[in-house]
Each structure stands twice: as structure tokens, then as C-alpha cells.
Amino acid sequence: MTKQTLQAELKTRFKFTEFRPGQAELLQAILDGQNALGVLPTGSGKSLIYQFLAPHIEGLFIIVSPLISLMSDQLERIQAAHLGKATVLNSRLNAQDRRYILAHLADYKFLFVAPETLCQPQIIRRLEEVNIGLFVVDEAHCISGWGPDFRPDYLRLGTVSQQIKPQVTLALTATATDQVCTDIKHQLFSHQAVYIYRDSVDRPNLYLRTEFVQRDDDKWQILQQLLVPRWPTLIYVATRKQAEELALKIAGATKRPVAFYHAGMDNLARQQVQQLFMRDQLDVVVATSAFGMGINKDNVRLLIHYEMPANFENYLQEIGRAGRDGQQALTLIFVHQNDFQRLLTRQQANQIQPQTVSHFYHQILDATLQDSPSQLDVLQAYQRADFTEDEVIATLTKTQRVRANQVQQFWRFLNSTTCLRQQVCDYFDHQSQTIQHDEHCCSTSQALTLSELLSKLTLPTLTTESPTTQLLSAGQIWPQLFVDLTETDES
Amino acid sequence: MQADLLLPLFSRKPRRYQAIYYILTGKRTVSNLLAGLTYDLLPYFHFYPKLLQADYQAALQQLMSQQYLKVQSETKTIRLTALGQLAQVQLLQRQIWPQTYDYWRDGDWQLQWERLLLSVQVISNYQHQQRHYAPLATQPLVQAEIRQWFYRSGRRQQHQFVKDLIATVTGLPKDLADLLANSLRSNAYAGTSDFQLGLDLNLTADELSLKRIAALSQFMHDITFLPQQSPLRQVFPAAPSPLSRGAEHTYALWQADQPWSTIVQNSYQKEGTLLEHLLEAAILVPDFNFESLPLQQLIAVNPESYFAQRLSEIQAQRRKND
Structure with missing residues (x-):
């Protein structure tokens, strides 16, 4: 598809006149059947890329997201814009809802999923039975141990992708240094060719x-x-x-x-x-x-x-x-x-000690893990990703060092x-x-x-009337919620 | 969590704090249900489904340090102190504790809350010709139910829904009515943030959640007086059987007068599990027949057994509660 055709569709479907930098390039690459990695600044409309592709690529779109709140936001936006039937699979769902979604996968166009949920064998088995059109790894920098948001479950996404065989894979992130980009390419795309678009992070406004x-x-x-x-x-x-x-x-x-x-x-x-x-x-x-x-x-x-x-x-x-x-x-x-100083103290307090890792792997009762469900979550994620005890200790040592350097570097910047x-x-x-x-x-x-x-600076202020902070009574709310309150039963 | 909001769950008599945690989070075992029956807390089953053990323990620690609770380590029980009882009374006087809450009558309050929000949003947006919006329900099942309900409802039913809703909410005490109405929203009415609601009602975030459950459970109670075919009532499915799937199956066979030996023989489960199913029914089924001949025969096999002892405890407790 030419850029002009894409632009015309953007106007009709999304009411935007212009693509933001990188969107059209990534869309063209994907429509040509290439896997792609987009490093685009925040606010550059990354989610528009997969939303745009929905009518162009058959099959289910799986979007891997690291945060439950992020999934809910994206889901709501797709639902509000009527872009296709969408749902979420994550740990917050009860068993009944989870069964319902897995049984009705063919009805959905967009499936937002947490990495740890996606990696579960029964989910992979079910997805192997479905035609996967696009596999999107959002916030792909979480795959890299050099990034601050490293998530062990992200490391398994490359393998999962090989199992569920999507037609195309798209990795998206706003914050990736060269080192992080190399990690994404290696972990997610292995030896396949990847189209890469990297824009400057600069936001002059x-x-x-x-x-x-x-x-x-x-x-x-x-x-x-x-x-x-x-x-x-x-x-x-x-x-x-x-x-x-x-x-x-x-x-x-x-x-x-x-x-x-x-x-x-x-x-x-x-x-x-x-x-x-x-x-x-x-x-x-x-x-x-x-x-x-x-x-x-x-x-x-x-x-x-x-x-x-x-x-x-x-x-x-x-x-x-x-x-x-x-x-x-x-x-x-x-x-x-x-x-x-507070930040350094918090970081130190959150560090998982080698002894705790050892206790976890040898199933020895550990007071730290009992008091800190978040540390337990991290270790369980490593275990799910098939890390050995030594590998976990080595990785944690590395990420802790990386984080300590990053905080020092940021403090110097400030x-x-x-x-x-x-x-x-x-x-x-x-x-x-x-x-x-x-x-x-x-x-x-x-x-x-x-x-x-x-x-x-001449920053524009809000011109709308300042909203009241006083509560309305129930009687004041009904006429705002409903029309025809005076209508009779016979109408 | 705000520690003092746990006070209504305790009394001057010692109570097993771990059993109370399991009742609140909805862990269904005979032991927990029996504790719920004994402490008169059975209606509060599944009341705080997301409560973390660590948060619960921290709240108990705080109440102990405030001298409101006293722990007995050897029996793993906790009781209210005189000071704690005073604080409990003061809290109950503030009318934020949901006195009419009953899990077994209303089902999961979180689902019912989403049903209320979504049905109001759907009707309001439809009336204002708003078609594009994010649903105010996170559970796919609730979304599917309300979608079906909406497509079944004609204009007359929608009007009746609004009429019944307004009448029911208006019938609530004013503070509960205003809280409930201010929690509703649609594209036409943006509503109010919980933070603002809390400020205006002089409630903390946790107190607001609690009072909202109080408003919802009163509302759920009141709609039971509407005709069965009322569109508002149809939004909220009747509470399912109180029994777990296994217990329901075993109890159905038992009620169909199948001999116990046949039930045991035809089941892939152990006899102990099947007996626990009967105990669950004895706790939760309102008209459970303690005097039936087959039951007496089952007890007579071993009157000292766990089953017989527990059954006798349940019967005594139910008599006392009645």
C-alpha cells in the first residue's frame, strides 16, 4: 500500500490528517509481511499501528502488555472506538471468565494478555489452534536486562511466538537505548529479518x-x-x-x-x-x-x-x-x-539477596519472602522462565548493578x-x-x-468553566443520566 | 487497609483470626464455614476477596498495638478488649458497616456492582444516543449478560428500569441514596471521583468502599420486593445455590433418597469428601433436615467420628442462631 492510500484510510477511519513519524513506515513494513521493531517517543501513537492493521490482517491480534492498568486502558480505547471485539487475559480474571474467553477466542480481534499468562501451557495450546494475525509485544524494552523494567517472563516471548506462529510480529517501545534494541532483536526475533524504525526521543514542545x-x-x-x-x-x-x-x-x-x-x-x-x-x-x-x-x-x-x-x-x-x-x-x-537518599534506600531494601534466592529454590521457609509478595513474584517469574538458581543470582546481580548505575547517572543529570x-x-x-x-x-x-x-512561558489555561467540587443529590443526578423521566408507562 | 474497619468482625469471645481471614476472602472449607456460622459472620463470606494475608496481619497488629484486640497465641485466637469494643460500637454508629450484607442472598457484590453500573451506563448512553464508550464492567461475563439483557429490553422495559431504579434508590436512607447515585455515570453524566466523594462525605477511601457495599446490599435487598419480571430485577440474577458444585451434586443424590453406600460406590471421590459435602449442606442449606432417618443412621455408624461431631456442632449452632 502506498503512503497516500494509508493516509486516506487514516482520515476515514481515525479522523487524523497526518501520520505521526514512524507510523506509516511501520505500517508499510508490516503490510509487506515484515516483522518490525518500532522505537517511537511517548505520545507518538504506537497503539494506532495495530488498531489500523485490524481490517488488513486476518486472524487474532495478540498484544502483550506488562501492566494490567495498561491493558485495561488500551482495551477501553478499542471498545470506545468500536475498532473490533477485544478482551483481556490476565491473572485478575476468575476461572469462569477465563474459560469463557478461551472458548470464544475466535470471536475476538484483539486479545490483551499479560506475559506470564501467555506463557502458560494451556493458553499456548489454545492459541496454537487459532489463526494469529499479529503478535504485538508492547513495551518491548522489558525484554532486556539492560533496561530498568526487565521482566523475566518477556524472555519467553520469542519461544512462544515460534509456537503460536503469528503471521507478523511487531515490537514497540518508547525507551530503548542501542543495547536494549540489540536485546529485543536477539530475544524476540532470533535470526529473522526485522524492519527497525527509531525516532528521536526529543519532544521540542x-x-x-x-x-x-x-x-x-x-x-x-x-x-x-x-x-x-x-x-x-x-x-x-x-x-x-x-x-x-x-x-x-x-x-x-x-x-x-x-x-x-x-x-x-x-x-x-x-x-x-x-x-x-x-x-x-x-x-x-x-x-x-x-x-x-x-x-x-x-x-x-x-x-x-x-x-x-x-x-x-x-x-x-x-x-x-x-x-x-x-x-x-x-x-x-x-x-x-x-x-x-530515599530512592537509594528503597532500592536497597527491594534488592533480593542471594540467600533468599537460594531459599526459594530449595523451598526453605524465608521470612523475607513471606513479608514481600513482590519479591516472591519476581522469583516465581524467573522460575517460570526456567532460570536456574545460579542464573537468577547472576541476573539479579547484573540488574541491580544496572539500576544502581542508572540512578547515579540520572542524579548527575539532575x-x-x-x-x-x-x-x-x-x-x-x-x-x-x-x-x-x-x-x-x-x-x-x-x-x-x-x-x-x-x-x-505562555501555557494555555483551561477555558471551560471550573467544575464544581460539591456533590449533587440523587434527585439532581437522574435528569442528567436519563431523558424522558416524565414519560408515562403507556408511551 | 484501614485497620479499625475489621473491628466488627471480632467480639469479646476469642475468635480464630485465620478462619475469619478465610471467610472474608471466600475460602470455602467446612472448618471456615463452621467458624462463620459460630461467629455469626457467615453472611460476610467473600466480603474482601482481594484482601492480602500480609495486609490483614498488619491490620491486626495495628489493632493490637492500639489495645483494641488481644491475641491468644496458643489457640491462635483474638478477642476484643473493652477499649476495642468501645471503638467497635463507635464505628457501627457511623453506619458505614454493611449490616444487611449477605453473600448467600446477593452473591458476589463486585459482580452486582458492575451489573448496576453497566446497566445504568447502557440505558443512559442509549437514551442520549451515545454508541461509543468503554463499558463500566471489567468482567466479560457481566458484559455479555448486560448486552443480552439490553437487547431483550424494549423501550417500555427501559423506561420501567429507570422508574424502578429511581424509586428504589429514593427509598434508601438519603446518605446511601446520594452515595449510590453519585457513583453512577455515563457519557451524559461524568460522575464524581471516589476521592471527591470521600471528601464530601467525610470518609476515607476504605470507609467509602465499605459504605458503598452497605448501599449496594440495601439496594439488593430492596429490589427483591419488585415484581419478578421487573427489568431492574432481571439485571441481577438470583443467587445461585449456596453449595459448591461437588456438594450440590452429593446433596442432590442424598435428597433423592439414594442410599449412602450407593452414593459412595458411584462416586470417584473419597467417602470423607462426600461427608464434607453433607456438612457443607448442613451449614448452608436453610431447610437441611437434621432429623432425617438416613442421617441418623449415618451418625450411628460412628457417633465419635469427625462427621458426627461436626454435624452435632452445626445443628447446635444453627438452633442457637435461629
Whole structure:
């Protein structure tokens, strides 16, 4: 298919006039029957690629996703846009629903699946009986031990792909260094030819800002100043508790409609926050990293890291939530020595010790594993991926070293005085470009005060009426939900 | 989880805390069900299906450090202290604890909640001619059920659904009615975030969830007074048999007057398992006949057996509860 034909279809089916960089190239490669790897920046419309392909490739599309919240978001978007029948297979399903889905696989076009679920023998057996059109590995950087989000279950996807024999395989990620790309190619595509599209991670409409603080309370003072203009605002914090506490503090101190968002909330509550935020019924969301991959609000104008993330990859992924409409957005990260120390302490506390691995493999009762279901999950994932005890210890040692280096590297970035955007591009891009550093690029609070910056940036504020934060009574809600309330039974 | 919300599950008499955890998470064994019957907690079966053991233990630890609970390690039981009882009374006075909750009458509250949300969303969006939206239900079975229900309903039924819904919600105490109505949403009405609801009602996130279950269970109770053919009632399928599949099968054979020896002979399961099925029925079937001749004969085979002892305990407890 030519690019013009694809573009015409994009307009008819998706109401977009132009493809974003990489979309058309990847679509053409896949339609020519090639396997593909797309490294595209956040907000570049990765999911549109497989959504677009639905009428062009027969058979079921399997999309492997690392996060349950990500799967639910993608599923809802496909359902809302009526792009095809879609469902999810993951550990949260009960046995009855799981049986139902497996029995009705032929009815679905899109199947979102967690890697650990996909690797189960009975699921593979069932998928072997079905025609698989496209096998999509989303967030493919999770396959690499050099990435911060390494997931052992991802290592088995290459083997699974050989078993279920999809017509084409597509790997997608937003954050892959050269090393991670090599790992993806090796693990997922083995020796097959792969079309690769890599775009620069640079997002010129995002203003990058480091804000140095001496005390935790300084952050709150600065935040209050930032919350005065009515910009749709997303604030990242490190823990669920912090998300709840900061949301409460903002609700108490401002009139801005605010909510928190984290993985501890149930799906429907999370969906509600997303939808209210999308509709500008919420001005501010305080979230953990669970509010991330795949969430598509166009007009986030202000994105704040209340605490530092652990690496460039998470930082890039999270600032990518801002300015998806292409208009300017301010991303600001607080830099505080205590946050760095806290992060190091958390990382150390989460490290799995060789003795714990040994206890796990020899089925010896281990207090650490009893108290930490997440560590147990990790070890079970390695076991499912057929790692031996020694291999697990070696891999964990390597990933722990990688993570420690990444956090140090990111801390150096935060404390640097050279162009922040250039450093981000240098870290990720295969062929890094030279960034034109200007007043819309980046700054540190040491070089430019916040007031000066805010007077320079002209970020658009919300023009819609500010939503009320007062509850309606049941009697006020019915007429909004339903029409024809006065209709008689005979009508 | 918010620790004090566990207080209504305990009393001044010692209770096996692990059995209570299993009741809350819906682990069906005779031992757990019997504990539920004894502690009068059977309706709270499957009440917190996602509660993690670690979170439960942490909450108990906190309540103990607050001097609300006292543990007896050797019997693995916990009882309320006088201070804990006071806190329990104060909590119950706040009317956030779902007093009318009954798993055996209403089934899984999470599914019923999704049925309510989705049916309202579907009708509201249909009335507002909105066709593209993400369903407010995560369970494929619920989605399939509501889809079928919607396609079966004509305009008159949809109108009746709205009428019954409004009447039923209006009949609830005002705080529960407002909570329920503010939890509904569609493309036409965006609703309110749980955080905002909590702020306005002065409830924490965990208290809000609890009060929402209270509102739902009161609502489920009230719709049982609607005619059977009411479209609102049809959204919520009648609770299935309280028995597990195995126990239901064994109990059906038992009720059909099949001799016990034949039931045992024709089954691929061990006799002990089949006897446990009968014990499950003795706990959960409302009109279980403790005095039937075959049952008395079964007891007479070995009155000191686990089965006979447990059955006698169940009968005594049920008499007491009645």
C-alpha cells in the first residue's frame, strides 16, 4: 500500500490528517509481511499501528502488555472506538471468565494478555489452534536486562511466538537505548529479518526544568504557586500513600478539583479518574508511576515530579504524558538530596539477596519472602522462565548493578548545568542530534527563577468553566443520566 | 487497609483470626464455614476477596498495638478488649458497616456492582444516543449478560428500569441514596471521583468502599420486593445455590433418597469428601433436615467420628442462631 492510500484510510477511519513519524513506515513494513521493531517517543501513537492493521490482517491480534492498568486502558480505547471485539487475559480474571474467553477466542480481534499468562501451557495450546494475525509485544524494552523494567517472563516471548506462529510480529517501545534494541532483536526475533524504525526521543514542545529545594516543605510552597493558573496538571509521587496525602493537601488548600491515582485502586475507580481528567472535570491528578504507559490526555500543560524517578527511562516515559497535543507544556522536577537518599534506600531494601534466592529454590521457609509478595513474584517469574538458581543470582546481580548505575547517572543529570534536553537525547538516541538550546528548551532554578520562567512561558489555561467540587443529590443526578423521566408507562 | 474497619468482625469471645481471614476472602472449607456460622459472620463470606494475608496481619497488629484486640497465641485466637469494643460500637454508629450484607442472598457484590453500573451506563448512553464508550464492567461475563439483557429490553422495559431504579434508590436512607447515585455515570453524566466523594462525605477511601457495599446490599435487598419480571430485577440474577458444585451434586443424590453406600460406590471421590459435602449442606442449606432417618443412621455408624461431631456442632449452632 502506498503512503497516500494509508493516509486516506487514516482520515476515514481515525479522523487524523497526518501520520505521526514512524507510523506509516511501520505500517508499510508490516503490510509487506515484515516483522518490525518500532522505537517511537511517548505520545507518538504506537497503539494506532495495530488498531489500523485490524481490517488488513486476518486472524487474532495478540498484544502483550506488562501492566494490567495498561491493558485495561488500551482495551477501553478499542471498545470506545468500536475498532473490533477485544478482551483481556490476565491473572485478575476468575476461572469462569477465563474459560469463557478461551472458548470464544475466535470471536475476538484483539486479545490483551499479560506475559506470564501467555506463557502458560494451556493458553499456548489454545492459541496454537487459532489463526494469529499479529503478535504485538508492547513495551518491548522489558525484554532486556539492560533496561530498568526487565521482566523475566518477556524472555519467553520469542519461544512462544515460534509456537503460536503469528503471521507478523511487531515490537514497540518508547525507551530503548542501542543495547536494549540489540536485546529485543536477539530475544524476540532470533535470526529473522526485522524492519527497525527509531525516532528521536526529543519532544521540542516540552520545557524541561529542574527545581532545586533544600527542604520538603519548599516543594509545597512552590507547588501552591504553580497551581494558581488553571493548567491541567499531573503530579508524580513515589508511593501510593504520598499520592493520597498530597491530593488531600491540595484539596484542602486550593479550590482545584483533584484526585489521586495509583495501582491500589480498583479498575473502575482508576478508569473514572482517567475519564474525569480527560474531560477536564479534574484539574489535577496526583499519581504514582501506575499513571503512565498508554494514557492519552492531550492537554496536560504542567507535569511535576514531586520526587525523582529512578532513571532516565521512567523520567522520559512520565514527562511524555505532557503536551501530547503538540502545544507547549512545562515539566518540572524537584531536586532534593533527601529524595536521592530515599530512592537509594528503597532500592536497597527491594534488592533480593542471594540467600533468599537460594531459599526459594530449595523451598526453605524465608521470612523475607513471606513479608514481600513482590519479591516472591519476581522469583516465581524467573522460575517460570526456567532460570536456574545460579542464573537468577547472576541476573539479579547484573540488574541491580544496572539500576544502581542508572540512578547515579540520572542524579548527575539532575545536578548538571548543561542543556537538559541534549542530555536526554544523547542518552537515548541512536544518532543524537544537536539540540538548538533556546528559551523554550530547559532551565534549572539556579539559572532562572520560577517567576521569571512562568512569565516567559505562555501555557494555555483551561477555558471551560471550573467544575464544581460539591456533590449533587440523587434527585439532581437522574435528569442528567436519563431523558424522558416524565414519560408515562403507556408511551 | 484501614485497620479499625475489621473491628466488627471480632467480639469479646476469642475468635480464630485465620478462619475469619478465610471467610472474608471466600475460602470455602467446612472448618471456615463452621467458624462463620459460630461467629455469626457467615453472611460476610467473600466480603474482601482481594484482601492480602500480609495486609490483614498488619491490620491486626495495628489493632493490637492500639489495645483494641488481644491475641491468644496458643489457640491462635483474638478477642476484643473493652477499649476495642468501645471503638467497635463507635464505628457501627457511623453506619458505614454493611449490616444487611449477605453473600448467600446477593452473591458476589463486585459482580452486582458492575451489573448496576453497566446497566445504568447502557440505558443512559442509549437514551442520549451515545454508541461509543468503554463499558463500566471489567468482567466479560457481566458484559455479555448486560448486552443480552439490553437487547431483550424494549423501550417500555427501559423506561420501567429507570422508574424502578429511581424509586428504589429514593427509598434508601438519603446518605446511601446520594452515595449510590453519585457513583453512577455515563457519557451524559461524568460522575464524581471516589476521592471527591470521600471528601464530601467525610470518609476515607476504605470507609467509602465499605459504605458503598452497605448501599449496594440495601439496594439488593430492596429490589427483591419488585415484581419478578421487573427489568431492574432481571439485571441481577438470583443467587445461585449456596453449595459448591461437588456438594450440590452429593446433596442432590442424598435428597433423592439414594442410599449412602450407593452414593459412595458411584462416586470417584473419597467417602470423607462426600461427608464434607453433607456438612457443607448442613451449614448452608436453610431447610437441611437434621432429623432425617438416613442421617441418623449415618451418625450411628460412628457417633465419635469427625462427621458426627461436626454435624452435632452445626445443628447446635444453627438452633442457637435461629
